[in-house]
Amino acid sequence: MTKSGEVHPIRPGIDASYEAPRRLAAILAADIAGYSRLMTLDEEGTHARVKRYRRELIEPAIIEHHGRLIKTTGDGFLAMFDSPVEAVRCAIVVQQSMVGRNAALPRDQWMQYRIGVNLGDVIVEPDDIYGDGVNIAARLEGIAKPGEVYISGGVYEQIKNKLVCGYQLLGNRKVKNITEPISVYRVLPDHATLVRARSGRTLAIILSVSAFASVAVAPAAWYFFASQPKQSAARQEQAPPQTANASKSDSAAARQSAAPQVALIPPALPSSSQPAVEPEMVTLLGGKFAMGSNDDPSERPIHQVDIKPFALSKFPITVGQWKQCVAANACVGGVTGDDDAPATNVSWSDTQKFTEWLSQVTQKKFRLPSEAEWEYAARGGVHTKYWWGDQIQPGMVNCNGCNEAYDAIKPTKVGSFKPNPFGLYDMGGGVDQWVADCWHKNYQGAPVDGSPWLDADCSSHVLRSGSWRSDPNYVRPSSRNYYDTNARNQTLGFRVAQSL
Amino acid sequence: MGVGRIAFLAAALALLPAAGHAQGKRPGKNVHLYIISPQDGATVKSPFTVVFGLRGMGITHAGDDFPNSGHHHLLIDVNASLSLTEAMPHNKNYLHFAAGQTEAQIDLPPGKHTLQLVLSDSKHYSFNPPVVSKQVTVTVR
Numbered sequence: 001m002t003k004s005g006e007v008h009p010i011r012p013g014i015d016a017s018y019e020a021p022r023r024l025a026a027i028l029a030a031d032i033a034g035y036s037r038l039m040t041l042d043e044e045g046t047h048a049r050v051k052r053y054r055r056e057l058i059e060p061a062i063i064e065h066h067g068r069l070i071k072t073t074g075d076g077f078l079a080m081f082d083s084p085v086e087a088v089r090c091a092i093v094v095q096q097s098m099v100g101r102n103a104a105l106p107r108d109q110w111m112q113y114r115i116g117v118n119l120g121d122v123i124v125e126p127d128d129i130y131g132d133g134v135n136i137a138a139r140l141e142g143i144a145k146p147g148e149v150y151i152s153g154g155v156y157e158q159i160k161n162k163l164v165c166g167y168q169l170l171g172n173r174k175v176k177n178i179t180e181p182i183s184v185y186r187v188l189p190d191h192a193t194l195v196r197a198r199s200g201r202t203l204a205i206i207l208s209v210s211a212f213a214s215v216a217v218a219p220a221a222w223y224f225f226a227s228q229p230k231q232s233a234a235r236q237e238q239a240p241p242q243t244a245n246a247s248k249s250d251s252a253a254a255r256q257s258a259a260p261q262v263a264l265i266p267p268a269l270p271s272s273s274q275p276a277v278e279p280e281m282v283t284l285l286g287g288k289f290a291m292g293s294n295d296d297p298s299e300r301p302i303h304q305v306d307i308k309p310f311a312l313s314k315f316p317i318t319v320g321q322w323k324q325c326v327a328a329n330a331c332v333g334g335v336t337g338d339d340d341a342p343a344t345n346v347s348w349s350d351t352q353k354f355t356e357w358l359s360q361v362t363q364k365k366f367r368l369p370s371e372a373e374w375e376y377a378a379r380g381g382v383h384t385k386y387w388w389g390d391q392i393q394p395g396m397v398n399c400n401g402c403n404e405a406y407d408a409i410k411p412t413k414v415g416s417f418k419p420n421p422f423g424l425y426d427m428g429g430g431v432d433q434w435v436a437d438c439w440h441k442n443y444q445g446a447p448v449d450g451s452p453w454l455d456a457d458c459s460s461h462v463l464r465s466g467s468w469r470s471d472p473n474y475v476r477p478s479s480r481n482y483y484d485t486n487a488r489n490q491t492l493g494f495r496v497a498q499s500l
Numbered sequence: 501m502g503v504g505r506i507a508f509l510a511a512a513l514a515l516l517p518a519a520g521h522a523q524g525k526r527p528g529k530n531v532h533l534y535i536i537s538p539q540d541g542a543t544v545k546s547p548f549t550v551v552f553g554l555r556g557m558g559i560t561h562a563g564d565d566f567p568n569s570g571h572h573h574l575l576i577d578v579n580a581s582l583s584l585t586e587a588m589p590h591n592k593n594y595l596h597f598a599a600g601q602t603e604a605q606i607d608l609p610p611g612k613h614t615l616q617l618v619l620s621d622s623k624h625y626s627f628n629p630p631v632v633s634k635q636v637t638v639t640v641r
Binding site for chain 1 (some may be wrong): 502561562570581587589590591592597598602607623624
């Protein structure tokens with residue numbers, strides 16, 4: 001197997017007067033585990049897949065995180081970033097996207113990257129980079145398990161308080177051709193891995209806490225790693241919870257610089273422990289993301305948006321929740337269905353009555369998400385057409401043509417399909433979801449700070465998600481639609497958000 | 501071609517059993533739904549305005565359940581038959597004018613397109629028998 005980050009001797013023939021600049025950089029080295037085996041199985045197919053993933057996933061992810069692709073090898077690549085946080089975030093996005101892409105395939109066809117990230121002083125040539133720093137990244141990649149990200153102690157020190165994730169210290173490792181042993185941390189992927197890791201000796205869990213989640217945290221990119229408070233309590237001594245920091249004065253700056261592509265997911269508390277009225281919320285840390293797509297003129301131009309931390313309801317607002325508002329004489333009736341079905345037949349103006357009422361009874365400010373927040377949340381840190389990949393797959397969304405079974409008359413109850421990587425349900429299909437923004441036919445002139453795009457007078461507002469009656473093209477995270485502000489329709493529902 | 505489609509649509513609708521569809525409200529008498537402009541066969545430059553004409557019934561806001569009234573839907577390049585049991589779809593081929601609009605500015609890519617109006621009741625169900633306009637074909641330059 002080719003090693004992508006092998007240190008090359010200084011190239012012969014280089015002009016002696018030319019001195020390549022040195023600089024500190026975060027180096028990301030990746031290769032595909034079992035590449036030779038995959039090539040044996042299907043040489044052309046594997047080659048085509050690797051090229052496709054590189055084009056659709058790797059290159060955009062690197063650009064998105066302000067990195068530079070230095071070179072690619074048969075099965076791997078080497079990238080350089082100014083920021084270790086961005087480098088690790090990019091690694092997480094790649095791994096998480098691959099999980100989505102593999103989901104549809106039989107196990108023997110899975111393509112899994114091993115990724116190592118190191119922070120080091122390197123020599124930068126126009127078309128390559130050299131030095132121990134590169135070599136260590138390559139060694140980390142070499143010892144990483146398929147689908148995992150290993151980072152050096154240097155990277156860990158830089159990101160531990162910024163990127164909300166679990167980190168497991170694997171100890172000091174002696175690696176080939178490097179004199180000093182290097183400390184190796186494993187970025188903890190998901191809940192299952194966390195449980196497995198608990199048997200390990202040293203487990204550092206960085207806890208960061210939102211206004212809601214009083215206990216646990218998840219690198220949402222990889223689902224829940226939160227739900228059992230007792231397990232984290234047992235391990236918290238390694239790294240005290242960051243709760244206090246979150247409210248200190250430097251928190252805004254820290255958050256800004258961190259802007260992780262991960263989310264904090266409140267623990268799945270039994271509903272009885274919350275006031276019945278308050279929707280279950282998922283906290284999202286926000287950050288920069290590329291909004292829009294080239295799939296439809298209304299989704300152009302693709303533009304970068306900076307999302308501030310916010311919380312979004314885990315499910316669309318249900319009939320049961322709507323009825324509470326009706327019972328309080330704050331909302332209109334006529335919303336029918338089972339209590340756990342999404343509330344439908346509501347106009348944008350109706351949703352404003354609901355958020356007003358909810359804010360009042362909970363003494364917390366609820367609102368509709370902005371269109372940018374909605375798309376950020378729906379993408380779940382992934383840049384493919386759907387969060388699991390580019391093709392529609394059964395069991396993922398409720399739409400007309402997405403699954404074998406289809407009920408044309410009404411939507412399924414909320415949470416019937418898989419959550420996205422941020423732990424949000426029904427972000428696509430199910431019900432059309434009102435957002436705060438006025439309708440604009442494309443993104444020319446759209447705000448880039450994640451705020452809603454409002455006009456003095458808007459006769460129609462934006463809908464996201466598509467509904468159970470939409471075809472698969474309308475349930476993409478970037479798909480846009482609109483409806484008259486004061487009109488109701490059986491497919492129109494919504495979810496609520498909170499600023500943090 | 502437009503006439504053939506209309507004939508097909510009408511035939512498809514006529515074949516639908518009228519019984520068992522509580523949704524299908526009866527429209528008014530002598531109702532005529534039509535596209536005032538553009539004219540059938542016109543060549544237009546996008547975006548262009550489509551003006552809706554209705555005689556014999558009134559236009560209201562969706563959700564307002566006044567008798568003998570409804571609101572417009574503009575079907576673009578739709579040749580599927582109309583369902584009387586399901587509400588009007590809502591997507592780029594089925595534009596809803598639920599606020600009671602009587603004209604719309606639409607933006608279509610160059611080429612031939614068909615336009616057709618369908619009137620629905622306050623809950624977006626088609627009347628029975630349906631109130632539909634003649635389908636017009638336009639060429640977008």
